[in-house]
Amino acid sequence: MRIAVIGAGAVGLYFGARLQIAGHDVRFLLRRDYDAITTAGLTVTTPSGDFHIEKIQGFRDSREMGEVDLVLVALKAFANAHLVEMVRPFMRGDAAVLTIQNGLGNEELLAAAFGAERVLGGVALIGANRGEPGVVHHLAYGAIRLGEFGGGPSPRTEQLAAMFNAAGIRCDAVADLRKIRWEKLVWNIPFNGLCALTGHTPAILLARPAMRRLIAALMAEVIAGGNAQGLSEPIPQNGFIEEMLARTERNTGSYRPSMMIDRLEGRPLELEAIYQIPLQLAAKQGIEMVRVEMLHALLTQGEPT
């Protein structure tokens, strides 16, 4: 399959590299690592061994990337002002676009520009950070869950899931994309924000009883907000939270969430996708996520006005 990867941060580079190794024709839109990657290739460190890809097809402009079958979008949501223009050159044929960006609102943006039938969404369940130019550190997990923006099962989601699985990326196709997006927010909303705000990793936060209670309370608010959207089935309240906390401690306790890194490196934060739009959707259904709103207000403080 011919695949364009848009947004070559740790997540985009990692999944693209796996797909290329599996034999696909993968083309990367690169920015700050263009020189390093096109001259020296891409190195991926993983818990199960490192690998290096010598020859990467890197581009600086999506208009030069040719025709593809799939556009895989892993762009930071704060750069969404440029997303539609980046994707447009691929939308002449019948290519599909799969966004695995964080938060809510990304599929809507693409669907408004190119039609809902082109658009799929997914959540990336992965701990990965960039290292020096041309290096990605894969730390934990590495799965994708995806579905049609329009909802329901489809042959296309099954094919894409099979492709990812064959490339060593665990992937489920689901009928309810909104549910998996809200499930991921249950983790992202507390940990992305609190780690960015405090500069501490999840394990450090979870070790404090008052913070652990706060994290659980934030998760409960997100679950209530999600369940008010009329998901295909509700996200369970209690077991889900305890399991997520335990899994975080076990697997990604020392992981620095992307928003924490963005703040440490002086980049903008993905506040609209991860906080603002979920807050608006919850409020529309009469759910006031008080603590989420407070966390959002605190995070805005460090942002440009």
Added chain:
Amino acid sequence: MRIAVIGAGAVGLYFGARLQIAGHDVRFLLRRDYDAITTAGLTVTTPSGDFHIEKIQGFRDSREMGEVDLVLVALKAFANAHLVEMVRPFMRGDAAVLTIQNGLGNEELLAAAFGAERVLGGVALIGANRGEPGVVHHLAYGAIRLGEFGGGPSPRTEQLAAMFNAAGIRCDAVADLRKIRWEKLVWNIPFNGLCALTGHTPAILLARPAMRRLIAALMAEVIAGGNAQGLSEPIPQNGFIEEMLARTERNTGSYRPSMMIDRLEGRPLELEAIYQIPLQLAAKQGIEMVRVEMLHALLTQGEPT
């Protein structure tokens, strides 16, 4: 009057200096500034002109300070483990003890040790910071409101108020000490915590609409918590908040609250007096101060376990 000042931070030094200039026999328990102040005196900068006191009676140990009529406590509440032992040497005669420390629980500590009839409480309405050793910067306000721990009007509170007023410190004696303590918390709870957490001054926070709404919401929670305590009359909800925000912008917008300075200088925070005890008292009356609790949890993160 013979007055012992316990806790010689900016607030204790400023009020003590005013009382000494007014002719009182003021004795200071000093720690880190002992050498600077006993050799070179105390300098106070104020918006209406600076002054210098050459000769300060400084002591390192309250057992050497002799008999006094009034003990004025301005100690940081996080040092309260030592408060009773510091005050005990003065409690042989019929001295009164007036604590103008931040938050709740200070009078209770003194009353349990020395009897409620000895104890008065007050709130210091003042913007003051320490400068280099031996220098205090008085920035704004400079008033005290005080009352009997046991409640009600008393000749003693009237005398003390007259003494402070004669020394150029605006002072009211009130019948309901708890009410003025909660009223002060309406300011301290949002601004002390948010300024310490973000490293920004009140004016910077108030300039952000989301933060301004959060500050107002925190204030509303504190008012609800205070009013549930059965104050002599309720703290009004709306006008009070708007007026407090406007007054803060006008007068103390660029002021660094004491908790912000404590955090910047690596000292512990007055979390028990300003957050924990108010949260407990509100919860006891069935009032859940959700945002206050969240702010408290966030502030504990930087504290020693």
